[in-house]
Amino acid sequence: MTDARSIPADPTSVERLAGQRLTYRIIDMSSPAEAEAFFRADARGFLDSEPTAEAVASTTAALKDRRNIGVFEGGAEESTLPVATVNSWITPLTVPGGEVDMWAISSVTVSGTHRRRGIARALLEGELRAAASAGTPIAGLTASEATIYGRYGFAPAVPVARITVDTRRAGWAATALPGRVEYIDKETLRDHLSAMHEVARTQRSGQIAGWKLRWERVAGLTPEHPDAAAVRGIRYLDESGAVRGVMAYKLAEIPGAFRFEMVIFHLAAVTSDALTALWGFALQHDLVDRVSVDLRPIDDPLPWLVADRRGVEVVVHDHGWLRILDVPAALSARTYRAPIDLVFRVADSLGFAAGSWRLTADGGRATVTPVEDAAADVILDVATLSALYAGGVSAVQLRAAGRLNVTAEVAASVDDAFRAAEVPLLGIWY
Template sequence: MTIDVRVLDPGDWDAWFGNLELAFGGLREDVENRAFDERSTVFERSLVAWDGAEIVAGAGSFPFRLAVPGGALVPSAGVTMVGVKPTHRRRGLLSTLMRRQLDDVRALGEPLAILTASEPAIYGRFGYGAATQQLMAEIETSRVRLSVPEGTDDVRLRLVPPGEALQACEAVYARLVTGRPGMLARVAPWEQRVLIDPAEDRNGSSPLQCLVAERGGEVVGYARFHVKPDWTWTSTHEGSVLLRDLDALDPAAYAALLRYLLDLDLTSTIRLRNRPVDDAWQQMVSDVRRCNVQVRDSLYVRLVDVGAALEARTYQTPVDVVFDVEDAFCPWNTGRWRLTGDAKGASCERTEDAADVALSVRELGAAYLGGVSLLSLAAAGRVRELRDGAVAEASVAFGAAVAPWLPHGF
């Protein structure tokens, strides 16, 4: 089999995307999502694998900026549209595409690559580590009370058509990005992604609704959600609120939005599908056991340039540690790196000094945003301590004040 990997030509987009749909089971994407996917495709960053005249695999990336501990927005390749035709699996095509893609990302000078994985087992061999989690919950609103902070009653709430409120909501989102690692700075066309609402995806729920929180005439928070009515045969209401987004600039605005959603008539459940694991509502509810909390993996991080990536973030406590990094897939990262840093900045350079900690680039990716402890990785046998106390020192320094979180997929 002779495979030719080339950059995607705009005229081949339909066939390229069709191959992706086939790789994910063959269902055709709805018109609204498909149109956004084509509009957001960055052709010069998208790869096609050809077997003769047949497209058999593809991958792409977006030029994102990712918030990291310390508040910097770091250029990151958002890996997407990865799919191999079922007839061509187990032939090394994914490895070929990952090899070409990471070489290209390095040439672009982007120190990070990030992705969300359809299956967790796929990307570890390419150096991606699971760096964030998302919280899911189903809150039984008829059995849970909410404790709200002072000032909640002073917040004005208004229902506004989602499109009309978009600019004000995006201004709130933009103010929050640098305060939580894992968030993405949204630029065109990604601010439009939050409005996509195909009827066929609603599963009986309402069109998207938008609630804004205001103080002094300024929007200080918003929630986007659906309502799904449901009745039992005895006419008891069992409707659900399906939360898509909730962002607020202060606790009172957050509480006002949440209280509205929990108090909606004819509903008995609010379903949260992607929230930070330290989301504040967990400290406000009267009975967290009635909230059916679960967590799962979310954003995977890959350090393409170890030195540049570790220098781009800050550290909670002063750190001076030598990492012995293994990176078989991107060998330019392999070797010893001395990281020195604190809350003001950092330096990471190659060194011949003795190593303090040995690990692979995958573990560095998992710990990079502060959501995964190097100590926990060491306890799992994935990090080796070569100097007494070095792992604990680095683990504390790598932490973040808030849990990292990816607010939406790509």
């Protein structure tokens, strides 16, 4: 796998911003002053509190593994905060039948003093050109705002669910399970979160690999965690004593009620028994009237585990955004659940994925060949193809929305082929 840090700053973005007396360059992470300035600008861009010295030290150490870009006013000193930031790295993305290298994009910020100057465009298009030059077939991100990234060819491809449970109404209907649930300390919680995610991420399309700082934050082991002292952890062990699930959470008092809400930060289970046991712990906890969690798969079985499913509120929202850069490489990296033999004509205003390809699969793996004169069976833009890619968005629904120019029968056949065996999931932010 290519190291993203080996890819130089995109010359087109360098030139475009130089016309505004702005310097677009890779941050020297060996310089403590530059690394700190980048992180402080990132925190400011996401409206976070000014980071402490301890938070700066822990986060900038982790950022050294990424390709960090800053935009500066011309002539800025080394310790000056950049007016815009972005970072990236290459990670495995789970897809139906395997994995594909993905250019992960994060820390996209533009200072409020420099809005509407084309800086975000330079950042995002620069990342896509860098990804393409690295030979990465697809790019991905999680978005704090949903209206920004479509213009660059990204699409919400991995929806997730935010679940809130009224425990008194929902009750509990599942039968007792073998194995046991037990409390664990924060260091053990961190280690189990990492280990369980590494197994769970291969079970569903849409997941990416985690990293150490991610799990230290979830476990309440980093100085910037707002509720570090309140974080608790449990694990589920099966009959043989093997860890099959882990959960990080806190308890927050509901004002005036002397009752509590359990806020789950992360729940990872690699077996159905583990998932049921962890849900059972949460919903049957003494003095807890409400349980809330985000980033759950939209097919989470919880509504079928309770006595009254009307006590379970499930709100589906976008989370994982994908952008195909190399159509043949991306489409041939995954498997297909039903035979397919169609010509796809893809429009891409940035040019990376534009063209026509014949996708042929029978028995899982596909061949993807460029075609010039064949009539297209499927006409779509790159964002729509990217939405379909992980197997969690319906072609029939996209056709109804006018995003897919096909007949109803062809849309149904695309669904049959592209749909993942289990609903895709992205269980972390990045």
